[in-house]
Amino acid sequence: MTDRIEMKPQPSLEELVHWDRSIVWHAFSQMAEYDGLIISSAKGCTLTDVFGNEYLDGASSLWCNVFGHRVPEIDQAIVEQLASVAHVTNLGMSHPVTITLAKRLIDLAPSSLQHVFFAGDGASAVEVAMKLAFQYWRQCDHPEPQRTKFLALGDAYHGDTLGTVSISGVSRFQSLFAPLLFEVIRGPCPDSYRTPDGMTVPEANRYYLDSYRRLLQDHSHEIVAVVAEPRVQGAAGFICQPAGFLEGLAQLCKEFGVLLIADEIAVGMGRTGKMFALEHTPSGCDPVEPDLMCIGKGLTGGYLPMSATLASSRIWEAFLGSHAESKTFYHGHTYGGNPLSAAAAHAVLDLFATRFPLAMIRQRAETFSQLLVSLREIPHVGDVRQMGMMAAVELVKDPTTREPFSWDQRIAHDVCCRLLRRGIWLRPLGNVIPIIPPLSISEKELACLIDGLRAELLAIRMT
Numbered sequence: 001m002t003d004r005i006e007m008k009p010q011p012s013l014e015e016l017v018h019w020d021r022s023i024v025w026h027a028f029s030q031m032a033e034y035d036g037l038i039i040s041s042a043k044g045c046t047l048t049d050v051f052g053n054e055y056l057d058g059a060s061s062l063w064c065n066v067f068g069h070r071v072p073e074i075d076q077a078i079v080e081q082l083a084s085v086a087h088v089t090n091l092g093m094s095h096p097v098t099i100t101l102a103k104r105l106i107d108l109a110p111s112s113l114q115h116v117f118f119a120g121d122g123a124s125a126v127e128v129a130m131k132l133a134f135q136y137w138r139q140c141d142h143p144e145p146q147r148t149k150f151l152a153l154g155d156a157y158h159g160d161t162l163g164t165v166s167i168s169g170v171s172r173f174q175s176l177f178a179p180l181l182f183e184v185i186r187g188p189c190p191d192s193y194r195t196p197d198g199m200t201v202p203e204a205n206r207y208y209l210d211s212y213r214r215l216l217q218d219h220s221h222e223i224v225a226v227v228a229e230p231r232v233q234g235a236a237g238f239i240c241q242p243a244g245f246l247e248g249l250a251q252l253c254k255e256f257g258v259l260l261i262a263d264e265i266a267v268g269m270g271r272t273g274k275m276f277a278l279e280h281t282p283s284g285c286d287p288v289e290p291d292l293m294c295i296g297k298g299l300t301g302g303y304l305p306m307s308a309t310l311a312s313s314r315i316w317e318a319f320l321g322s323h324a325e326s327k328t329f330y331h332g333h334t335y336g337g338n339p340l341s342a343a344a345a346h347a348v349l350d351l352f353a354t355r356f357p358l359a360m361i362r363q364r365a366e367t368f369s370q371l372l373v374s375l376r377e378i379p380h381v382g383d384v385r386q387m388g389m390m391a392a393v394e395l396v397k398d399p400t401t402r403e404p405f406s407w408d409q410r411i412a413h414d415v416c417c418r419l420l421r422r423g424i425w426l427r428p429l430g431n432v433i434p435i436i437p438p439l440s441i442s443e444k445e446l447a448c449l450i451d452g453l454r455a456e457l458l459a460i461r462m463t
């Protein structure tokens with residue numbers, strides 16, 4: 001250790017690669033085998049690495065990029081904000097750009113949501129929702145302090161902090177930490193591809209909802225809230241819920257008097273062709289009106305960290321009182337509501353209002369859908385699923401039985417390594433290859449992405 005601070009180093013490329021492998025601890029990466037890209041610049045949907053190689057970004061910088069990289073409007077909004085102030089704490093202070101963003105978010109969100117708590121990342125937003133829901137039952141008009149449990153979906157993913165890992169259900173990520181996690185009531189994973197006993201999707205929907213009804217019948221008195229990713233369970237492998245499942249679940253929450261937390265971190269911000277995935281209400285169903293909703297990832301267009309937990313007035317009012325009543329929400333994040341992030345988020349919403357209206361995104365999703373057809377007949381492609389501008393290809397050992405490849409065969413990983421050599425970046429999830437391009441991707445780029453994937457799926461030996 002030394003008091004002497006050196007100026008920023010100017011390493012050679014070899015040093016950079018070495019430091020990146022030996023010093024930087026990469027997320028969700030086995031560092032003993034690490035061989036990642038080092039991106040030096042990006043523009044639109046193209047990433048450029050330090051060696052000058054270009055890659056089409058088919059993963060939107062891990063599902064957060066919305067309109068590509070170096071978007072003039074977002075760049076400018078951040079630069080303009082820098083000219084006034086970079087950061088203002090939201091502990092007892094505010095900034096106009098953050099206040100107006102909160103107002104814009106509630107204007108867009110389901111009408112049940114009227115208040116906004118800002119944090120920095122998705123997991124924090126979900127933690128906030130869980131803690132707000134828990135505290136709500138302790139200080140609402142008719143307190144029910146026996147409510148201590150959450151009801152979560154099978155194979156859910158809500159983040160990597162201990163609270164969100166507790167409610168997540170992807171065992172490979174969480175089993176090691178079991179002694180640290182709290183008990184959760186877990187329902188089935190509402191999967192439209194692998195339905196129970198070969199049921200049709202509508203039958204499976206009834207089966208799933210009946211299971212949730214039984215869980216609520218037995219446990220609603222001790223349940224704080226139901227937590228759900230609306231429509232698509234992303235990290236579980238882009239598992240699509242049957243149409244109407246979310247509406248059925250929301251109805252059950254009302255019937256049994258438990259709160260509903262919608263985690264829109266992955267599916268919100270236009271990704272599915274609506275601003276929020278829960279808006280895809282099937283005809284004849286009531287719209288979903290959650291008590292709490294979490295957004296993150298695309299909120300700043302994939303530029304800066306920011307997430308938000310939107311809350312209903314019913315929740316908000318339960319926290320009002322004099323200081324002495326101790327109803328305050330004692331929770332905060334240093335960078336919550338950061339003005340630079342808020343400026344980027346305003347620019348993103350402005351872009352939806354001008355250059356990239358949601359109707360246009362839905363049209364692009366149609367083109368996407370037509371291109372995806374070419375992947376369906378490839379051997380070992382078990383399923384190609386899509387919702388708006390998010391799609392996924394699931395590789396299976398046997399498409400007839402839907403038997404999965406063993407996870408250590410890393411088939412999808414091998415396909416993605418080959419794609420990288422072709423200049424296409426996709427990041428696998430087990431046997432699933434998500435295709436999550438920026439919403440602004442051109443038709444030509446989209447065609448290039450799918451053609452490349454098709455070629456590699458046909459070329460690789462899968463046994």
Ligand SMILES: Cc1ncc(COP(=O)(O)O)c(C=O)c1O
Pocket residue numbers: 121122123124126157158159160229234235263264265266267296297
């Ligand atoms: C549905 C969902 N919730 C929460 C998170 C956690 O977000 P973050 O990685 O920003 O903490 C993710 C991340 O992928 C997610 O997909």
